[in-house]
Amino acid sequence: MERTFEQAMKQLEEIVRRLEQGDVPLEESIDLYKKGMELSAECSAKLQQAEKQLVQFIDAEEEAD
Amino acid sequence: MSSAANYLTVSALTRYIKRKFDADPYLRKVYVKGELSNVKYHSNGHIYFTLKDAGARIACAMFASQARALSFRAEEGMNVFVTGDISVYENAGNYQFYAKTMEPDGVGALFVAYEQLKQKLEKEGLFSPTRKQPLPPLPRHIGVITSSTGAAIRDILTTLERRFPLAKVTVIPTLVQGPGAAPAIVKAIERMNEVPDVDVLIVGRGGGSIEDLWAFNEEAVARAIVKSRVPIISAVGHETDTTIADFVADLRAPTPTAAAELAVPDQLQLLQNIRSFSDRITQQTLGKVKQSRIDLQRVKQSAVFQDASRLYRPFVEQHLRMTDQLQQTTMRTIERVGQQQERLSLRLMHVSPVERIQRAQQQIDTIRQRILYSTQQQTTAKKHQLVNRIRTLEALSPLQTLQKGFLYAEKEHGVVKTIEEIQPKDTLQLHFYDGTATVQVQSLEKGGNHGTDI
Numbered sequence: 001m002e003r004t005f006e007q008a009m010k011q012l013e014e015i016v017r018r019l020e021q022g023d024v025p026l027e028e029s030i031d032l033y034k035k036g037m038e039l040s041a042e043c044s045a046k047l048q049q050a051e052k053q054l055v056q057f058i059d060a061e062e063e064a065d
Numbered sequence: 066m067s068s069a070a071n072y073l074t075v076s077a078l079t080r081y082i083k084r085k086f087d088a089d090p091y092l093r094k095v096y097v098k099g100e101l102s103n104v105k106y107h108s109n110g111h112i113y114f115t116l117k118d119a120g121a122r123i124a125c126a127m128f129a130s131q132a133r134a135l136s137f138r139a140e141e142g143m144n145v146f147v148t149g150d151i152s153v154y155e156n157a158g159n160y161q162f163y164a165k166t167m168e169p170d171g172v173g174a175l176f177v178a179y180e181q182l183k184q185k186l187e188k189e190g191l192f193s194p195t196r197k198q199p200l201p202p203l204p205r206h207i208g209v210i211t212s213s214t215g216a217a218i219r220d221i222l223t224t225l226e227r228r229f230p231l232a233k234v235t236v237i238p239t240l241v242q243g244p245g246a247a248p249a250i251v252k253a254i255e256r257m258n259e260v261p262d263v264d265v266l267i268v269g270r271g272g273g274s275i276e277d278l279w280a281f282n283e284e285a286v287a288r289a290i291v292k293s294r295v296p297i298i299s300a301v302g303h304e305t306d307t308t309i310a311d312f313v314a315d316l317r318a319p320t321p322t323a324a325a326e327l328a329v330p331d332q333l334q335l336l337q338n339i340r341s342f343s344d345r346i347t348q349q350t351l352g353k354v355k356q357s358r359i360d361l362q363r364v365k366q367s368a369v370f371q372d373a374s375r376l377y378r379p380f381v382e383q384h385l386r387m388t389d390q391l392q393q394t395t396m397r398t399i400e401r402v403g404q405q406q407e408r409l410s411l412r413l414m415h416v417s418p419v420e421r422i423q424r425a426q427q428q429i430d431t432i433r434q435r436i437l438y439s440t441q442q443q444t445t446a447k448k449h450q451l452v453n454r455i456r457t458l459e460a461l462s463p464l465q466t467l468q469k470g471f472l473y474a475e476k477e478h479g480v481v482k483t484i485e486e487i488q489p490k491d492t493l494q495l496h497f498y499d500g501t502a503t504v505q506v507q508s509l510e511k512g513g514n515h516g517t518d519i
Contacts, residue, residue, distance in 0.1 A: 005357060012364050019369040019376065026380045033369070033376055040370070043361045050354050058347060 005046045012039040076155070083153040086160065092151040097162070098170060099123075101143045102274050112139055116147065116162065125149075127164040137169055141275045142176035145169055175275055179282050182309055186284075191291050197315045198296040200328070201264045206233040207328055208257040208266040208295065210250060213238030217271040217300070217321040224325035229332050235260060241270035246280035251289040258294050266293065267324045268310065269300030281308035290314055300324030467498030484511055 003011075015036040018024055024032060073081070086092055099116035106112055110129025115122050125147070127135075139145070149164040186192065207225060211217045218236065225234055237256060239249040250268065257266055268290065270278070280286060281301045287309045290297050299314035300321040311317040318324035369375060463473070474481045475494040481487055487506055495502040 009357070009360060009364070012361075016364055016367045016369055020367065022379060026377060029376050033373060036370065040361070040365055043357075047354060047358055047361060050350075050357075054347075054350055054354060061343065 005043060005050075008039050008043050008046070012036055012043065015039070075158075079153060079155045079158060083155060086151055086153055094148065095151060095162070096146070096148050097123075098144065098146045101139055101141060101145055102276075104139050104141055106139075114139060116145070123162050124159065125162040125164050127167065131165050135167060139167065140176075142179075143169055175279065175282075179309070182282065182284055182287070183312065186287055186309065186313065191287070192312045196291075200296050200298070200316060202330070204229075204232050204265045204329055206235065206260070206262045206264055208260065208263045209234060209236045210239055210253040210257065210266060210268045211236075211270050211300075211321070212241045215241075215271050217269060220271075220320070220322040221267060221300075221325045224322050225329060228326065229329035231332070232329055233262075235263065240280075242273065242277045242280060247283035247286050250280055251285050254286075254289040254293055254297070263295050265328050266295050266297045267300055267318075267321070267328055268297055268314070269318070269321050269324060270302070271321060272303040272306065275306075278302050278306055278308055281310035283309075286310055287313045298324045298327055464498055467496070472497050484509060 015032050019029060019032055019036070097116065099118050099122075102115045102117050102122070104112065104114040110132055112127040112132045114125050114127075116125050117123070127149075146168040147162070147164045148166045149162055151160055151162055153159070154161045190196065209218065209221055211221065213236070218238075222234065222236075225232065235257070237253040239253045240246040241250070254266065254268065257263055270281070278301055281299070290299070290310055290313045296315040298316045298318050299308070299310045300318040300323065301308045301310055302320075304319035307317075316327055318327050364370070463471075467473075473496050474487075475496065476486060476491060478486075481493065487493065487509070489506050489508055491506045493504055493506060495504055
């Protein structure tokens, strides 16, 4: 199942928190970084999609009025 | 022909009639009994009512000064004893009873019946709030049971149309007063329950006297309302009129208009609600997206994502530091081991056997020299000795003897020393100093002492 935006954000924040603690082994930190960038892109995409849909709905409603 | 002067004015005629009333001693102090109806307490304190019996009725008024003296409240259906006088009310052109005293005579027959039925049904639990059915929030089909004439039907229909035109409305016109009204209402309720999609009923009528409203106090009507599958809103008379039907109905409306208002939501209000919901979810969702964007931005701007080198920089530094440490440690180790080795080799040198070996070698050499020397000495001595001996020997050698003409014989076994050793015919070797002769013994001649020992 696809994760929700909130789930992705939560994972992303967790990754940032761990990386900022600075006690992650190098390989793992690179993996985490990669994962973080993926999550960040995913979140951006989801947001854009949400915004786009929202604007469509609002436009449709205004036309209907 | 009559002239205009012969005609009375309305006021004059009325005054004349009024004087007739006022002049009649029987009408000055009248005792009358009857049932109260249409009782109205006016805000100025006067009470207006109708006194009636089975055959007649009379309009009455009691002025505030007398009304204040009453020990009870005049109510519909009460039987009362009243005293007062009769006079004409010129403005309205009617006569009126001006009551001065009023005493109750028990209560009216209808009122008793009403109280009795109310108590009976209440005991059965038919007024209980738990028995009431909920009304549909958005009714699709509303049944209306009322008179086809009168204000009630008009009020109900216009209110429904104004507030919620989406709902279908079915009206079953019925008698609502007089004989036959109660069975008609019961039948109408039953018929409405057979219409499959009717989901709320309005049953009622406009205002009237207690007799006018009486059908709604009948037990049959009350039972029909209780039995109804479809929830019922009662709307009988005015706000102050409470009938048995109102007690058993699922909801009591004070007036027919109010019943229609309670039955359906207001479409304008509904539309406004929908707009408001739509606005709220839009705002909510926009806000959510905005907040999410801010959250994401914040995370993206966190140091680790802004400068990824921060991720490995500590490791690089650590690596450098470790390399340095490793080098230094190794250098120190090598140095330490070198010093140790030097010390050891020095010590080793001190304990080395080389010197001893050299010394031993020297000793050996010395010894060897001495041996060599002494051996040479001895050898030389022996050589001299040997030469001397050889000379002596040479002097003693048989060869020397042989040279002087001696010889010796040999048989197979060796030198023959005595004649005993040989026999005639033996072969002997005769050795001369310069050769050998092989001879055969011819004869033996023992004795004589020629010969020399060798």
